[in-house]
Amino acid sequence: MAYMETVKLETVYEGMHDVTSDVQEIVKKSGVQEGICVINCNHTTASIIITSFWDKRGHVDIQEELDKLIPMRYDYHHDFDTPTDAAGHIKSAICGTALTLIVHEGRAMLGSSQGLVFCEFDGPRSRKFFVKVIPD
């Protein structure tokens, strides 16, 4: 039987929040041994990515490089909200908002350095994402 849970979190400006343990816990609670785990972050100015969790300063690099690639220009066509929001939409589109992990022996399979990071591109905000664990 599939199992789903919602994770809520309060982010900070340009926050990079490690959510690996939250996801692994949900996989454990689901009791699923073999299957897949779908992670959905249905926001348009935030993303969930897989990256190394060893050195948190690396997360800062990701936000800084994204900021160089997609500057918080005031002259975006989308100017209904704020420049941070406009740039946030592009960053979120590029980084993606949906992930699927393989569940094996009751755990989501992640590499030895891989961690799940919730990227906030227009914070601080209260955010949530969904984790659904589906058996084979």
Place this chain on the structure above:
Amino acid sequence: MVFIKDFEITTGKNSLDNITASVNEAIKESGILNGIAVVETAHSTAGILMISAYGKEILDDIVKEMRRIIPARINFSHQDAPEDSAGHIKSALFGSSVSLIVKEGKLLCEGKQDVYFAEYDGPRNRTYSVCVNGEKEG
């Protein structure tokens, strides 16, 4: 012999105004035949550029590239309007004065390159000066 003439110009947003005519005017008025003409603007969010005289569309490319390299971001350390902050950087990097060789009463770059007043935070009332320095006789 040094001759300095000041000019005023009202610019538009991101405008590139061809001011070569005013440089020639200053040279003619100075009577100097050989020397150099320095064109300078004292504004910190404007500049003087030498741009090929062969096509208007080059001007659009230049404006677009300048904005791509230095986007008008809202998170500059300098706490002023994004165009103003970007303008300071553009002015510093792309220069706010040029020195032109005057040969036999004419600009060496005549017909090949024009002198432009580059406005990085317009529209504004601006000033610039042309200083012609050289000799009158041959």
Place this chain on the structure above:
Amino acid sequence: MNRNDYDNSLARQARRLEEYVKIVYESVFPQVDQLPVKEIWDAQKIFITGCGDSWLAGIAAKPAFESVTKIETNAPRAIDFSRALSNKNLGYSPNTPLVILISYSGTAARVIECAKRASKYGANTIAITNNPNSPLAENCRYCIHVGLPEDGEYQPGLTTYNASMIALFAIALRIGRIRNKITPLEYEDMKKELLSFVSEAQKKVSEYEERAFETALKWKGLKAEDFIGDYGDYATAFFGSAKVIETFGGYTTYDDSEDWCHINYFLADPEKIGRVVINNESSPSYDRMLETINAVKILKSPCMIVSDAKKEAFPETMEVFTTVKPKYFWMNPLIQHIPFDFVAGYIAALKGETGFRADDERYNSDLAKNRLKSGTQILII
């Protein structure tokens, strides 16, 4: 009747209009230029609130904010912002709404309550006060000190009202400039125009004073004053009513051009009610207000008009105070209260009334004294 025997606080302050405006101008613009760019760009909605004159300054500055910043601006009552406002307006995005809280002393309990509620939702809060280490300033992210000399004579007055408006105009110009809604040329021109507009108005102050004294002599015995103004000019109208109450505690009422025709038109003894109408050619409701003025003419009430239009635009029986026509219409509320300020000040002096019922101990008991500062503060989340 010699006018000099009836000098009063409002008249003295009105004569020093330009002097005080300059002091505040020099004080606020450098501070406002420090307001950080990012938070200005994050503001998607603006609230301006305060109590009494401070609230009216917010209403008066609404046209300026909407014209210059192009952002939706509301000037709710302080009690409505702190207690009734639906919390869907707060905390939906970082650093928004921008909430500007005005209190000259910085101690008005309700305004502090508004600051706390706004901060709770991560809104950007700017205090406008003359006391930078007041409780209000402590509860706001930024503080704009209007810089008026502490010992000045401001109550009952117009100086703190003008000071709040200059600070608000400065903030509006900063936001408009940063968000590229006004060009650098317009920004410089508006700053310059603010001072030249006031100095032009200053030249006409003595003319206003003389004519206002005549009006005061005629209106001294009236039953009440009824003020009519729309939108930004509604603040000028309401301000006039507040001055009547502060200076000699008279009866007043106020309304806009449309609702006046539905309600205050029916007031009894219209010939004993002095009407004060603010109607500017630059206002989108100028033509509607002309119709209202005709209805006032029907009632044969004594009527005084403050307008940037010429005298000929109005019925001749009415006393028209033509004020300097500003280049930017939203500057009108800054000076259009001056004519009636003189009238209120002189009526009070002629009646021998002291401002704020200072001579009546019922109004100066402890309960009365801290009615604005004490009282429970509640946080509605």
Place this chain on the structure above:
Amino acid sequence: MDHKDYDSELLKQVRNSVKDIRTIAENETFEFIEKCVPPEVAKAIGNILLTGCGDSYCASIATKPIFENAETSTKTGMVPGIPTAAFRNIDFSRFYNTFSGWNPLTLGRNALCAISISGSPARPNEAALRINEHGGTSIAFTANPEGKLAGNCKYVIPMTLPSYGLAPNVTSYYSSVFSLTMFALYLNCCKKNLTKAQAEQSRKDLLKYAEAYDEAVMDRLSKQAFDLAKQWEEDGVDCMDFVGDGADYATAFFGSAKMVEAFGGLTTNDDSEDWCHINFFIKDSDHIGLFVIANEDSPAFSREMETIQTAAAIRKHIAVITDAQESLFPENVTVFRVPKPDSVWMHPLMEHIPMDFVAGYIGVWRGRQPFRNGEEPYCEDVNAARFRASKIRVI
């Protein structure tokens, strides 16, 4: 003479309050509203704009919280509703978005409720034409479905209006507040902020609150109002100020308008905070009457209590309309104890009754024509041209 011995078209309306609300409620059902504004249109509304003149402006302020579903008590677990703004009619017609420009992305999602009983004044029609011009939806709330306003609006919600002779309007206020309330609940249903059951329950609770103003309560309020009015007339009270916060400000505004319409009484209205900053200083404190609306579950109740204490120290004539205990208030204050509704947004429908009674009795004693009908110099403005023939200009 006893309060029952006095009658007028105004007093008749007040006494028939509950009966008329029943009549109005019979017609104003959710099915009826649904026929006027189909669900798919309701679902598409993103922004409610309410406007009207005089009483209709009061109805806008009174029902704004219902559209916003800002039920401060979490009893029904209501979720936030629709962004709503109430405007003075001139403000909407000439000033809304005039300086800042209309937001292109939300043009189609604005819905204007233009409220006008007769539908004939120029300004509400101007408002409707303006929202049509700017790509919004115009909804007429009018008791005259064939009138001008209905003609100018895309949708019409006809309001049931029991008829009376010329008098300050109270029944029409019931009609507009009740119709707007039903529309607000219907709208929140369509947008899934409320379940059908919650909406039906709210409607029942509202009617239950109206019914709570039964014979005994109405008789008591009438007698109290009669005694107060007589006392104030004898004491020479010649001015009144009214205090109300949030939606209760609508009641304060409405009460002050009734005094002007009934006998031309000089009135002004404010909120409980601003009163302490301005009206506190009115000098002739013995000849001015103060009405304060202070309901226990109102978020501003604590401030209203402080203001009443402050006023009691300087004023002789104070009346409070409240659903709280009489003992909470100083002795020299006349307390009109009114029934307590289940939700805070229900108060404005009924809590104006004590003031209407006072307006009625003084109106009879002073013998003035309602709306100064036929009296000089008022009647020189023939057929109220000042607002019926006002020039419409859509900007």
